[in-house]
Amino acid sequence: MTDVPSAEFNIRDYLRTELFPHFMCPGCGHGIALRALLWALHELGISKDNLAVVSGIGCSGRVGAYIDANTFHTTHGRPLAFATGLKLARPDLKVVVLTGDGDCLAIGGNHLIHACRRNLNITCLLLNNEVYGMTGGQVSPTTTEARYTTTTPSGNHEPAFDACKLAEAAGAGFVGREMTLQTPALKNLVKEGMSHNGFAFIEVLSDCTEIYGRKNDLGESPEMILAQKAEFRSKDYGMERDEVFQPRSLATGVLSRNDHEEYTAAYRKHVLSKASS
């Protein structure tokens, strides 16, 4: 492959530097998530030429364009469906989907559950910032209850999704969650997910400082990142003990795995081998 990156991770080897500075707001967690992804790619030795990044619409959707790879910025909610076609057509490509909480869980919810069920070898990074940032800060399926958004002027009255439980129940081969604060841990989780032969769903707890943070008085970027530390617990921590005190805490780390057959392998075995011309 061409453009073999240097042994030491230099993020600029993986970025379209001519597009920088990127368009995200100051302190947006998506940038940190992108770093973790690129770092994981580097450590896995995945070639940029062989990498396809598919994203949808929203802030998360625009992140993909900064990666120096084959990047596809598709329609709202559809990156998983698009990636399904791409991966089936080109099993040789490493396919990563970048999506957001609105993109993946609201308009694209149907595609998510079926992508989990099919268990195609795709890695899906859900950049969860609890809000529709691009359109100005409307409520999303993962907005914490009682938080303010531009469409919940008296506080969000809808319960939030636990995206990882949803993915696990729908049959995803690998499910994990990590916060941007723990960048190396996030990188390792992405590595583990990408190495899994099947659908890997990774929820990245990102943050929207400028719109969501401001609206809810959550402080500046440093405060919002630190708040992650208070709100989330590693799965190994034994969180059941302090659930009483931390009703919002979500587990991070590898949350579930299964050994369901990968889709293309199943297709080869059950369909292609039986087809006689």
Next chain:
Amino acid sequence: MAVASAKPAPRAVARPQNVLIVGVGGQGVIMVSKVLASLCQLQGYDVKQSQVHGMAKRGGTVFSHVRYGERVYSPTIPEGEADVLVALEWAEGMRWLPYLEQKNGTVFVDTQQIVPPFACRNRHRGAVGGYVRETVADIMAHVPNSFALDALGIATALGVPKASNSVLLGAMSTALEFPPDDWKEIIERFVPPKTVQANLKCFDSGRDWALSFDRDGLLEKHAESAPLTVETPREKPDDLSHIDIEANWCKGCDICVRFCPERCLVMNDQQIAEVAYPERCTGCRICEWLCPDFAITVKTPGAVA
């Protein structure tokens, strides 16, 4: 209401008055234009206000057209026909100058400089060429009725930096026909109750500033002002860790400054991260990992991946 009772009969103007208010997201362009539009409406004029909020994101370009007169049809101001141009940010002011009526138009521009992400496009590493190069002297030489004011400075001096918009409103009020008391009444309605006094104080300061505008003095003061410059990181001996900051990529989120365990970094007066104490750096890379803008690279001697 007081304003209504004092309302003059709408002046028969030959054509609508055009006020163009520009800035970047988060500055309050829309607030300023709402104040003006409401004032015009209460004065009995037909008002049209049309605006674009960039991408609903901070830092993007935002503009608002306010047109008022006996009867206004089109909501937008054609190029070269703005009677008053109010810019809350320096580069935006420069960018919209062609919209100003060339002979008699008045421009109020805040000298505050905010480098928007898009203005940095296509800039090579280390270069600072993307931002406008015009200086205060340039614009004053070019546009006869130009007022370049440091609204943020004036408001900060009054102890309320967040009310710099009211300073601009005060300055702008000198170019329009409405009496100051009517302006103040509207401002009271638009700002949070706790900040009314502060905003009115700022309005007065802005108005006084414009009325006692000292063109020559200002020209002299700004004679040596240069476009935004960014310091390049200092050189360090090779045996220490080295923090390299791409100033053009930094958006000033403060994460690196706050998370550095050794307190190596500071925000400079341009809200850009800078290495203040390079000798303290241990090469832990937390600043690099958490920088959402990819602006920081930490080089450690003899590092292995």
Next chain:
Amino acid sequence: MAVPGLRHHREDARGRGLNDTGIQNIQGNHACAVAAVAAGCRFFAGYPITPSSEIAERISVELPKAGGTFVQMEDEIASMAAVIGASAGGIKAMTATSGPGFSLKQENLGYAAGAEIPCVIVDVMRGGPSTGMPTRPAQGDFMQSRWGTHGDHACIVLAPWSVKEIYEQTVRAFNLSETLRVPVIVLYDEVIGHLVETLDPGSVDTGEITTRKWAGGDPAQYRPYACGEDDIPPMARPGDGYRSHTTGLTHAENGFPSQDPTTVDRVARRVLGKLARHNDLVEQVDCYDLDGAQVLIATCGITARAAKSALRLLQDKGIAAGLFRPVTLWPFPEESYREAARGKQQILVPEMNAGQLIYEIQRLTPPGVPVAGFNRLDGEPITPRQIAERVEELLNHD
């Protein structure tokens, strides 16, 4: 419309390919599936919907034999997205649906048009709106096929009228889509879709199978939407080292989003103008008895077959009538129509909807020449007798 060939249907489904068995009776939808594979299609994503489901059923048998992939997606939107994804991956891809599903596909169809990703969509028309009459034919999607998605966009719509032509036009759809980087819609109604006709492979004229132009040269110099004289940019295949960006946002030649007015205008005009530029490839019409005709009947699909019979009925009564049939429905063959309409005293547009094609015909007919419609909305095909009677009625009124 009864399907008399259920036996053949079953045999076909067992996989007796068109070329292996020679002359055979085959259903329109099956011919479409077989033709797609012959045209090089190696990916199909779909969702079951009457009356197009037979295409998915048949191609689920044919594609694995050719080493291709069939996937039934979770919905119509997803199948359109998957088709575009597969095509972006570099292989020929297709989906098939009917009105309700076609409505859902419009979102991503616009993406394919904007990002210029080749794909073929088959719409087997049924009664509408909404769920309408799933098992009854209609021609209500003439306008949706052209103007269904939002914004100005380029697309081609082909309207076959027989099983043989479904085969030919499906192959042609792939060729056009690949050559011109444009979504191509194969549009026919339930009657033809479920019609079983004898198809002689020897009589099928598909011409050469074409494939899109691939990017070549130095990847560092590659700009995904820069093109030469033909206005069709060469496409980069992921994995070949070009690492380009594809977006549904308005983009510059380098593939990245742009809102620069000059760039936006230039790119939009190239994309919208490329079909006119290659009109020799795109346009196809089929005309009968135009010389000396007093009346011109303009229609397509199954209604054109009824009209062709009507020409004979009218001839018997001493009325000279001709038929104009756009095989390429969109972009509408304007010049050919103007030519066909020259000197005619009456135009009749029969269609199985409340009047859609008639708008285009009215627009292109010289002033003073009356244009009348004949519309059936009852889920039954228009008969030759009805068309002939309508013509007589129109002439007697004069």
